[in-house]
Amino acid sequence: MTVEKDYQTELTIGDVTIDRQDVEMLAAIDDHGSMHAAADALGRSYARLQRRVVALEDAIGAVTERRRGGADGGGTELTPVARDLIRRFERHQTELDGVARATASVFPGTVVDRTGELGTVETPVGQIVALVPADGSSVQVSVRSDAVVLSASSGSTSDADDTATTAQTSLRNQFAGTVTDIDAADAIASVTLDLGASHTLQTVITQTSLERLALEYGSEVRASFKATAARAIPVAEDG
Amino acid sequence: MTVEKDYQTELTIGDVTIDRQDVEMLAAIDDHGSMHAAADALGRSYARLQRRVVALEDAIGAVTERRRGGADGGGTELTPVARDLIRRFERHQTELDGVARATASVFPGTVVDRTGELGTVETPVGQIVALVPADGSSVQVSVRSDAVVLSASSGSTSDADDTATTAQTSLRNQFAGTVTDIDAADAIASVTLDLGASHTLQTVITQTSLERLALEYGSEVRASFKATAARAIPVAEDG
DNA sequence: CGCCGTTGTATCGCCATGGATATAACGATG
């Protein structure tokens, strides 16, 4: 049984929520220059589409400029507001697509310290500073692969070196790892690191970075990520 | 007019999609031990709720263990499958919550180079290496604030220093900026950088990092982010 | 064997969604 994580993006403005269908409607109006043609193209009824446009304008103001009469019978054009809306929606969608598609590494652990939204989580691979929920101490820390920064291992594995380097960045979490898998696609490579304790960390870097760091199977690297990019999710205690 | 980005999370298994209402239903059954009590608690009709449970089981297999008769008249309990489903849903939800809540900085630009999914975008603040769509050259690059790494400006603004430092990390994008705003909450601070050309970059760092970097209004810092954390979204050419 | 509270199942009706249709208003053009 495969479970697909899915979602419906929408934009809420005041008391209306604009969903994918609305955006497609606006885009179709923009394409065809009239609501009638748009309804036709979308296979929807004109009446319904027109009422929706009116409802949208009642709620958020002018979205279209509708003319009737004239040699061509009239037509409807989008206002800049509508175009901005479409762009916002698409951006919101692709942002979610990006993070939803991104693989994440998960580490079980327990919250040992908490300061506001931030907390320290004790995990098999060491302590992780992450965003933690308000309640529950048994958590899973999830780190998105696009948030992990790789850097050359400083030769010796001395902690002194590490802290010296990190002192001047905002990267709070650092781990030494060994490259166990490299999956190089076009320009982007997926790198799997072994952090020990049977836990791996997935990262995504560019082909160029892969070469610059001269990574290959067995390479030692340092993986860093911001505390604000690590999120702890509570796990039911009873299991 | 404020636009709220929103979304409805759901899990798709085979040909059914489980939404928030379904999860709440399962949770209510778990809480009360019977479908009747659950329907009562949720203010829903028993008939509808029962039909939904049957529909779910038709699609994804046993989700509940339903008994009728007996001293207490019977009851319904969730199977481990259902509990796992609830947990998955919650995790999915909080993951999306995390990334959706994060603010993003947006830079307009044009794609000047493309290699597979990756591309170089020319923007007012300089070139950005980002994930680019397959078509369209006019784009907006969006960078999530939790993906930006701050580091101490290397005193002189010489490029030689910068490249020397980055040579050994997987951070492809680097910008020098000036702190124009610091919004410090509990343990997390939101820092706004001026990158010049009237463009700002939002970042989120921990209070500790804020102090370590000794950031204050007017401070010079270096902001870095991975190419795989920057996403370009196509913009309609006609504008 | 009847009681009881639950699960099953069928049926009715309300109401919202949305298509289908009809009719008017509009305004440049010939």
Next chain:
DNA sequence: CATCGTTATATCCATGGCGATACAACGGCG
């Protein structure tokens, strides 16, 4: 002034979602 293709608006009707109700089945228990 008639034509034409569009917008504007009202009305009818089919469908689906969902509550409400009714009734059977179940199985310990007194």
